[in-house]
Amino acid sequence: SIASLSGSIKSISGSISSSSGGDGKKGQLYILDVRDLTNLYFSKQNSSGSFIGDLSDLAIRHNITNWENSKETYLGIGRGLKKANLSSANLENLKKEISSRNQHASKLIQEGFDSI
Numbered sequence: 001s002i003a004s005l006s007g008s009i010k011s012i013s014g015s016i017s018s019s020s021g022g023d024g025k026k027g028q029l030y031i032l033d034v035r036d037l038t039n040l041y042f043s044k045q046n047s048s049g050s051f052i053g054d055l056s057d058l059a060i061r062h063n064i065t066n067w068e069n070s071k072e073t074y075l076g077i078g079r080g081l082k083k084a085n086l087s088s089a090n091l092e093n094l095k096k097e098i099s100s101r102n103q104h105a106s107k108l109i110q111e112g113f114d115s116i
Contacts, residue, residue, distance in 0.1 A: 030062040031076040031112075038080020074105050078112020086113075 037058055041051045059067035067073050081091060091113060099106035 026062065027072045030059070030064055030070075031072050031079065033058050033062065034073055034076025035079035035083060035112075038077045039083040040080075042081055042084035042086055071108055074108035075112035075115070078109040078114075079116050080112075081109065082113045082116050 034055065037051075037054055041054075055073070056067065059065075059070070059073070064070055064072070081094070086094075091110075095106040095109060098109065
């Protein structure tokens with residue numbers, strides 16, 4: 001459900017930094033993969049599997065360390081939410097939950113959402 005997935009996103013939104021995954025092209029590929037993973041979970045209302053676990057595995061495959069604090073993670077999540085056609089109301093609720101813990105993560109999700 002959107003509530004459980006937003007709780008997952010909220011739980012990972014600590015302090016944000018740029019990923020330590022390397023150059024810009026690698027970061028862009030990571031953003032695209034995060035986008036696709038987020039789209040899969042939010043568009044299908046996927047309750048099987050773990051969004052956080054899958055996100056962590058994805059970051060490992062991209063050699064991203066500290067993905068919970070990676071700017072690229074939240075940009076990718078925002079793009080995936082847009083691709084999944086998340087409603088404005090659900091996006092605002094999600095951002096409100098996240099901003100209670102980390103306002104910067106909420107802004108990056110919006111930035112990613114608006115970028116496509």
